[in-house]
Each structure stands twice: as C-alpha cells, then as structure tokens.
Amino acid sequence: MTTTILIEKNIPCPLSDGTILYADVYRPSAEGQYPTLLARLIDGKDSHRFRYLDLLKVVQAGYVVILQDVRGRHQSDGTFTPFYHELTDGKDAINWAASRPYSNGAIGMFGDAYSAFSQQIVASAGLKTLKALFPIHAFSSQEEFTHKNGLFKKAKTLDWALYLAEDEIRRKDNEQTGQDYLMHWKAYTDNVERFYHYEPKKAPLFKMLNASLFFYDLIKQSEQVTEIEANDTPSYFVSGWFDSFLESTIEAFSRSSKQEDVPHTLLIGPWSTGAINKDLCTRNFGTSASLHSISNEGSLTDIHLRWFDRWLKQEENGIEHEAPVQFFVMGINKWRKETQWPPVGLQELQLHFCNKENQLLKNPVTHFNDSITIYKKQAAANYLDQTFHRYQTTCLNEALEVIGETNVIIQVDSLETSIHLSAALYDITANGDYHFLTEGTVTIEQARTPQEVTIRLSPTANHFKKGHRIAVAIGQTSTIEYEYHVEKGNKQGSAINIILTKAILSLPVVSNPLS
Incomplete structure (x- = not known):
C-alpha cells in the first residue's frame, strides 16, 4: 500500500476534434505503471462529493484515479449538450488515460447518475482497454432520465437543469452579466417550488437565466439518444429502493446479464439519489445498510476495490462467483442473496x-x-x-x-x-x-x-x-x-x-x- 499520493490538477486531455478537457489525477508517488480508474463528471471535478467512494483509499490500494470534467462543464472547453458527446468524448478520454506514462493500459470507470450513463454508452464501443464498470444509479437513455411511463418528470428535471445552470452562468465572458444572472439563479434556487406549477417552457427561470438551450433539449422528448443495449463489460450495478433510477438500473443489469459469459452484479440498498421525504419514509435501516458497512461485510469502497482488483489486476478473489443479486429487505433490515432478478419462486x-x-x-x-x-x-x-x-x-x-x-x-x-x-x-x-x-x-x-x-x-x-x-x-x-x-x-x-x-x-x- 502506497503512503504518499501525488495530485495533479487541470491536466489537459485533447479530443479528436481539438476540444480540450481537463482532469485531476490522483496517483501513487512511487514510479511505475498502475491500473487506472476514470470518472467523467458534469458537476465539477473540484466540487463533486463522492459519497460512495474513498478516493484516497483507492489510490493507496495501487490505482491511478482520474476525475474529468465533461465537455462544456466547469474547467473543460466546449459546449455542453446533455448526452450528445458522451460516446465519442468517452472513447477519446479512455484512450488518453490508457496512454499516460503512469497507466498500465487497464481502464475501469466509476460514478453515479450521469457518470453511470457515460460508462455504459462508451462500453458499447468495445474498447479493449476498458476492463470493468461500476455504475451507480444508472440510466440508459435521455427518455429514462426525463420521463416515466410517458410523463415528463417536471420537478426532478427542473431541479437538475437549475443546478446545472450555475456553472453555465459562471462561464460567461462578461463578469457583470454573469453576476446579474447568478443573482437571479440564487433567487430561483431558493424558491424553486414555485416553478413546479408552471408549464416547463413557460417557467420564467429559463428566460431570465438565458444560460443554455440545453434546458429546452431536456424538456422536449424528441431526438432522444438511442437506448444503450446489453453491456459486455463486467459491471457492478448499484441502486436503491428510493432511487428515481431504480427501474432503469435493474433493466440495464437484466439486459447485460443475458450474456452468460460476462459477469454482472446488482446491489440494491435502502438508498436514494436525493433526500427522502421524512413524512413518507421514517425508518431506521440499521448499520448493515450503511455505505460504510454493507451487510456488515465492508464498505462500498471495499466492493469497488474487489471488483476492480478482479478485472484490472486479474486477482482471483472470487467476487464473480458470489451471488449476482444482493438486496436489502426493509422491515427486517437484512440482506438477501439471489441468483437472479426477480428472485426464483415468487x-x-x-x-x-x-x-x-x-x-x-x-x-x-x-x-x-x-x-x-x-x-x-x-x-x-x-x-x-x-x-x-x-x-x-x-x-x-x-x-x-x-x-x-x-x-x-x-x-x-x-x-x-x-x-x-x-x-x-x-x-x-x-x-x-x-x-x-x-x-x-x-x-x-x-x-x-x-x-x-x-x-x-x-x-x-x-x-x-x-x-x-x-x-x-x-x-x-x-x-x-x-x-x-x-x-x-x-x-x-x-x-x-x-x-x-x-x-x-x-x-x-x-x-x-x-x-
């Protein structure tokens, strides 16, 4: 285990079309080549909160970790269009990461929500250097993100669009104009519930902020990204019973599991991507549901390491032979292990x-x-x-x-x-x-x-x-x-x-x- 970690900020990654993306690199100080884990982020490599993963522990275990802002977000150049560039940019980013002098060429990807989408879509490219994925709260298309049963998820999408707008405003060339818009953004954020009553295209925050046309791209259901098909890269899917992407995560796991020669795992806990309304869920799920002690057997970071050790370091740790489906049973606060989803014998x-x-x-x-x-x-x-x-x-x-x-x-x-x-x-x-x-x-x-x-x-x-x-x-x-x-x-x-x-x-x- 390494004791000293090097952190390199804003390392440029040139894409095939000339756009420059920027990444932070965390790596062991000892010379050598290491397996590399890549996360591509929309919410900022400098501010992203990794609730699911202890990055320093991962580096100490002998990995290079690269956090990269996607096109048009935070430090990276270009214009952000949700979902549109993730396949081509993702391939370029993986090839770039594999070519670093400190990388041994074996790449894994991790992250939740939008980062989970970026993993799955680039896995469809069949890159030999991409060895394993760890998608948390996964969805496979824009339709799964913005709609449910044909209904537009207005509140959640407005929340997300408003959240993304802050960085769009900060990127404006005119400092004074940016400050004016930022003031409006803060006011809208503090009173976002008022805008849930509007028809989305008539919500005044879009007109006033004038941050980006991607708001309207999210609202309309046309020109959706083609849904990702079965994933042939070993993947460890994670979701929660109160997660808005639960069904799409299960569907992604089920599609991928049809390939019997490629191992995939599904883990579901009593978790959510956001806060749970206390009036609707007032339950104590116990320590075995904690991300730091799942089933009292280890943290989610430990599971990440076992998964990537198996596929990037080729360690025979047996994780692929364990139950492919594990989920938390509320009410009794215990975990079940099954061979498939849904379980046999219902x-x-x-x-x-x-x-x-x-x-x-x-x-x-x-x-x-x-x-x-x-x-x-x-x-x-x-x-x-x-x-x-x-x-x-x-x-x-x-x-x-x-x-x-x-x-x-x-x-x-x-x-x-x-x-x-x-x-x-x-x-x-x-x-x-x-x-x-x-x-x-x-x-x-x-x-x-x-x-x-x-x-x-x-x-x-x-x-x-x-x-x-x-x-x-x-x-x-x-x-x-x-x-x-x-x-x-x-x-x-x-x-x-x-x-x-x-x-x-x-x-x-x-x-x-x-x-």
Missing part, C-alpha cells in the same frame, strides 16, 4: 379491497390463501397537489415478505377525459406509523365503457411483520411532479372523482421470508 398474492358496488368487503379472512379485506381510511391524505384515497388491511397474523414489482389493478367507469393516476404502497407499523415503500403512475385513456387498468409500482423489498398492516393509496397523479396534457375545463391539480368498480393489490411474495 408467488402472487392478490388482495381485493372493494367489490363492483365500490363497497367494502366484510368478514376479513385470517390467512393468506384467499383475499384479505382492506378497509378504506376515511381521511384523505394530501401528497403535494394530489388527494389520495387510502385503503389498509387488517393486522397481519403472520409475517409477509414482498419482493419485486407490485401492481394495483383497478376497473373504472367510463371517462369523459383521459386521466393520470398514481398508487403508493405503505407498511403500517403496530404503532400506526406509515412507512412509504414504492409508487407508480398510469395514464387512463378516455373511454365510454368500463376498463381495467394496471398501475405498475416500482420494485421493492419489504418484510411486513406480524401485527403490521399493508396500505395502498390511489389518487390523481401530481402535476407538480409530472407534466402532462390537461383537458380544457380541468384545472391543473384539481381532483377527479373516480369510482373504482374493482380494485386489487397484487403482491409478489416469497415462501421463505427472512427471520
């Missing part, structure tokens, strides 16, 4: 909570072989600009472990206009606390006859303890979180009275719950 449990007259069923059953009565909670729950109707089971008389994708199946009467519905799943403790687990959205088209619709909720893993209750909430999708077409006469955010003539909660359960 059984469907259907819970019916109203009949065709929209009346509550009577005589709750006391076992899981049939339906469980779900009682409607009379008090509506406010969630942003939505009104949810909540239903809940009676207290469970035995533990129930749900793993995978939950579905809410409903039948609605004829509709005069198309609507957008959301559903959310909760675990209600013996003390009456609601713990948010997952949610999903669906668009129901205008129809004159009753129709059956499935609301698909994002995957989750939760152990419902004996004495707990299962709750589901159904309501109109938030026009703050999402942007969609609103029919004339129906104001944005107003409630629509929906009569459910059938409602079923379909849960994937395991026969061997943890204990």
Whole structure:
C-alpha cells in the first residue's frame, strides 16, 4: 500500500476534434505503471462529493484515479449538450488515460447518475482497454432520465437543469452579466417550488437565466439518444429502493446479464439519489445498510476495490462467483442473496379491497390463501397537489415478505377525459406509523365503457411483520411532479372523482421470508 499520493490538477486531455478537457489525477508517488480508474463528471471535478467512494483509499490500494470534467462543464472547453458527446468524448478520454506514462493500459470507470450513463454508452464501443464498470444509479437513455411511463418528470428535471445552470452562468465572458444572472439563479434556487406549477417552457427561470438551450433539449422528448443495449463489460450495478433510477438500473443489469459469459452484479440498498421525504419514509435501516458497512461485510469502497482488483489486476478473489443479486429487505433490515432478478419462486398474492358496488368487503379472512379485506381510511391524505384515497388491511397474523414489482389493478367507469393516476404502497407499523415503500403512475385513456387498468409500482423489498398492516393509496397523479396534457375545463391539480368498480393489490411474495 502506497503512503504518499501525488495530485495533479487541470491536466489537459485533447479530443479528436481539438476540444480540450481537463482532469485531476490522483496517483501513487512511487514510479511505475498502475491500473487506472476514470470518472467523467458534469458537476465539477473540484466540487463533486463522492459519497460512495474513498478516493484516497483507492489510490493507496495501487490505482491511478482520474476525475474529468465533461465537455462544456466547469474547467473543460466546449459546449455542453446533455448526452450528445458522451460516446465519442468517452472513447477519446479512455484512450488518453490508457496512454499516460503512469497507466498500465487497464481502464475501469466509476460514478453515479450521469457518470453511470457515460460508462455504459462508451462500453458499447468495445474498447479493449476498458476492463470493468461500476455504475451507480444508472440510466440508459435521455427518455429514462426525463420521463416515466410517458410523463415528463417536471420537478426532478427542473431541479437538475437549475443546478446545472450555475456553472453555465459562471462561464460567461462578461463578469457583470454573469453576476446579474447568478443573482437571479440564487433567487430561483431558493424558491424553486414555485416553478413546479408552471408549464416547463413557460417557467420564467429559463428566460431570465438565458444560460443554455440545453434546458429546452431536456424538456422536449424528441431526438432522444438511442437506448444503450446489453453491456459486455463486467459491471457492478448499484441502486436503491428510493432511487428515481431504480427501474432503469435493474433493466440495464437484466439486459447485460443475458450474456452468460460476462459477469454482472446488482446491489440494491435502502438508498436514494436525493433526500427522502421524512413524512413518507421514517425508518431506521440499521448499520448493515450503511455505505460504510454493507451487510456488515465492508464498505462500498471495499466492493469497488474487489471488483476492480478482479478485472484490472486479474486477482482471483472470487467476487464473480458470489451471488449476482444482493438486496436489502426493509422491515427486517437484512440482506438477501439471489441468483437472479426477480428472485426464483415468487408467488402472487392478490388482495381485493372493494367489490363492483365500490363497497367494502366484510368478514376479513385470517390467512393468506384467499383475499384479505382492506378497509378504506376515511381521511384523505394530501401528497403535494394530489388527494389520495387510502385503503389498509387488517393486522397481519403472520409475517409477509414482498419482493419485486407490485401492481394495483383497478376497473373504472367510463371517462369523459383521459386521466393520470398514481398508487403508493405503505407498511403500517403496530404503532400506526406509515412507512412509504414504492409508487407508480398510469395514464387512463378516455373511454365510454368500463376498463381495467394496471398501475405498475416500482420494485421493492419489504418484510411486513406480524401485527403490521399493508396500505395502498390511489389518487390523481401530481402535476407538480409530472407534466402532462390537461383537458380544457380541468384545472391543473384539481381532483377527479373516480369510482373504482374493482380494485386489487397484487403482491409478489416469497415462501421463505427472512427471520
């Protein structure tokens, strides 16, 4: 293990079109050639917070670490266009990194979110020097980043665009103009919730900041980047149950895992890319969920090192023979190891909570072989600009472990206009606390006859303890979180009275719950 680390700032990396990107290099002081890890960043190599990785520990373990600002961001030259240059620029950056005198030519890539996208797309180029990836919170296309089930993720995309605008403003040539725009940027950032109510193209922050046209590129869904296909580079995918990119990370892992001769791993914890609303998730997941002690076996940095040691240093440490799928089961705060996603042997449990007259069923059953009565909670729950109707089971008389994708199946009467519905799943403790687990959205088209619709909720893993209750909430999708077409006469955010003539909660359960 090296004890002295060299740090070189703003090292130029010339691209094939003449643009210069700049990188910071962290490397062992001892002469020699080392395997090299590259992260390409949009939020600044000087300011990026590596919550997932101890960079100095990685260098001490015998790696060169290169942090590079992508085109048009922070220190690097050029104009930033989201997603557009990542394939060609990524190839140039890898070839440049492999040619450094301190590199042995074996390259790995790491990073989260946009950096995870940059890893996957350049892996499709088939560069022999690229040996392994470690994408965290991965998505494979612009559509996955900006949309969900065809709905534009307005709040999240506005947040991201506004965040990126600060560097765009600081890069302005005219210092006074830049300061004026920066003042506006600070004001908009402090009051960003106000702009969630605007149609995106009419939000005043775009016009006032005049930072970059990439805001409008994010808003429109045309000219999307081609979705990344299966990845043939060994990859360790990481996501969290509350991460907005959970489904796309699982999908990327599943596509890549179809190549049986290339090892891939999926790790899912009770994490998020951003803050979790405390009113929705008030759970203590214990020390085994900590990024510093995953499953009480080591930190996420330790997992990075084992993965890259295997593929860049060719160390036979056996990591590729371990369970390819590992995930945290909430409620009992333990980890499960499986051979695939979704796990083998899941059984469907259907819970019916109203009949065709929209009346509550009577005589709750006391076992899981049939339906469980779900009682409607009379008090509506406010969630942003939505009104949810909540239903809940009676207290469970035995533990129930749900793993995978939950579905809410409903039948609605004829509709005069198309609507957008959301559903959310909760675990209600013996003390009456609601713990948010997952949610999903669906668009129901205008129809004159009753129709059956499935609301698909994002995957989750939760152990419902004996004495707990299962709750589901159904309501109109938030026009703050999402942007969609609103029919004339129906104001944005107003409630629509929906009569459910059938409602079923379909849960994937395991026969061997943890204990």
